[in-house]
Amino acid sequence: MDYLQLQSSSAINGKIKISGAKNAALPLIASTILAKNNVNISNLPNVADINTLLMLLSNLGAKCKKGLHSVEIDTSKLTQTKATYDIVKTMRASILVLGPILARFGHCEVSLPGGCAIGQRPVDLHLKALEQMGAKIEIKSGYIEARAKEGLKACEIIFDKITVTGTANIVMAAALAHGTTTITNAAREPEVVQLCEILNQSGIEIEGIGTAVLKIHGNGGELIDMVDFSVIPDRIEAGTYLCAGAILNKELTITNAEPKHLGAVLSKFEEMGFGIKTTDTTITITPAKEIKPTKIVTQEYPAFPTDMQAQFLALATQANGVSIIEERLFENRFMHVSELQRMGADITLNGHTATIKGKSKLSGADVMATDLRASSALVLAGMIAKGTTNVHRIYHLDRGYESLEKKLQDVGVDIKRLKE
Numbered sequence: 001m002d003y004l005q006l007q008s009s010s011a012i013n014g015k016i017k018i019s020g021a022k023n024a025a026l027p028l029i030a031s032t033i034l035a036k037n038n039v040n041i042s043n044l045p046n047v048a049d050i051n052t053l054l055m056l057l058s059n060l061g062a063k064c065k066k067g068l069h070s071v072e073i074d075t076s077k078l079t080q081t082k083a084t085y086d087i088v089k090t091m092r093a094s095i096l097v098l099g100p101i102l103a104r105f106g107h108c109e110v111s112l113p114g115g116c117a118i119g120q121r122p123v124d125l126h127l128k129a130l131e132q133m134g135a136k137i138e139i140k141s142g143y144i145e146a147r148a149k150e151g152l153k154a155c156e157i158i159f160d161k162i163t164v165t166g167t168a169n170i171v172m173a174a175a176l177a178h179g180t181t182t183i184t185n186a187a188r189e190p191e192v193v194q195l196c197e198i199l200n201q202s203g204i205e206i207e208g209i210g211t212a213v214l215k216i217h218g219n220g221g222e223l224i225d226m227v228d229f230s231v232i233p234d235r236i237e238a239g240t241y242l243c244a245g246a247i248l249n250k251e252l253t254i255t256n257a258e259p260k261h262l263g264a265v266l267s268k269f270e271e272m273g274f275g276i277k278t279t280d281t282t283i284t285i286t287p288a289k290e291i292k293p294t295k296i297v298t299q300e301y302p303a304f305p306t307d308m309q310a311q312f313l314a315l316a317t318q319a320n321g322v323s324i325i326e327e328r329l330f331e332n333r334f335m336h337v338s339e340l341q342r343m344g345a346d347i348t349l350n351g352h353t354a355t356i357k358g359k360s361k362l363s364g365a366d367v368m369a370t371d372l373r374a375s376s377a378l379v380l381a382g383m384i385a386k387g388t389t390n391v392h393r394i395y396h397l398d399r400g401y402e403s404l405e406k407k408l409q410d411v412g413v414d415i416k417r418l419k420e
């Protein structure tokens, strides 16, 4: 198993190029199940989750020709409708094939994803919405078995909670349904917006894109003529590298980014005393005279993302004063706290709220990555900790960060990948 070894880095300078967004690419790849033509996707991040989903599609009978940052997908001859446990267990986002397979074939079986390190993460809202669209759903032997013999029917769906992959699943299902489906309380994340835009460009009329009310005019079951597209930049990868500049309190520029998707994150950097300069595709963070403590509440887009919580928690250990971070999305997304405490961070956890007293002198340690963003928080801490930090179980990190150690080495961070 690989691990990352870091020594404290006093200097960092240069530019880091941001990859395509994993969380945009995943639903977009799933949506090719709705297509009758070959689809070319570019700016694809080269990360494990993407390969997992492409393997799932290949198991269904799709032909996937993968380049380093691109893929050509042909789903015209799908033969299977079952997403098996062996794949789904490694990636919860496999649930994204449920809506499109059901819409295309009128039946499917998808292994129930179950919980994961950050919380229970049920998919009840996906299932309830599909039932409203006329699907008969049963849970058998750990699988979701869904049937809609006559095809899915449009209806009015009001999500009890905002769900990102839930919204994506129902948008894809509704694309081939009979009639116009309305989704109220839809997710407004940029990744959902791109899915809607690409389906729109591919002939499915969708109103309200980027708002909480989506109206999807289903085409009654025709496979779509899908456009080729380039995946939007990864806003969470961007935010993570800006945290690298911030934690060392040095200037750092990220390129190939979309500053508009990072509003709440950039505001937090500014509140903490850092300078932020943007162009259309770059963001530069400049040092703070004094790193100020912060108050963060994670919420749905456009508010501060839960996927940036762990990285800001690591950063808050270097602020002068007491920061408070409240996690509202996932009940168990503070697993990085105990590892940061082992490095010397002064953090108190009370339910969903972490209180971080800065500034702490961190010391290097062997630490365990527990989920994707917890991993990057530990890397950030390792960059400033005195001595050697070894971050273990980085298969979590490899799910969503492309060549993290290479990107950080190129700007001067002392980090290497080693084998246990």
Ligand SMILES: CC(=O)N[C@H]1[C@@H](OP(=O)(O)OP(=O)(O)OC[C@H]2O[C@@H](n3ccc(=O)[nH]c3=O)[C@H](O)[C@@H]2O)O[C@H](CO)[C@@H](O)[C@@H]1O
Pocket (backbone or CB within 6 Å): 023, 026, 093, 119, 120, 121, 122, 123, 124, 125, 126, 127, 161, 162, 163, 164, 165, 166, 191, 306, 307, 329, 330, 331
């Ligand atoms: C692949 C992908 O895009 N993953 C992102 C997606 O995950 P994901 O789509 O799984 O997260 P959701 O937006 O669905 O979850 C939001 C909240 O709703 C709850 N919920 C969700 C669905 C459901 O049927 N029932 C239910 O109770 C969840 O447990 C959670 O508390 O959005 C999360 C929230 O921004 C991000 O952290 C993940 O990085």
Ligand SMILES: C=C(OP(=O)(O)O)C(=O)O
Pocket (backbone or CB within 6 Å): 023, 092, 093, 307, 372, 373, 400
């Ligand atoms: C939690 C994440 O991903 P997933 O939903 O695939 O677990 C993430 O990208 O931070």
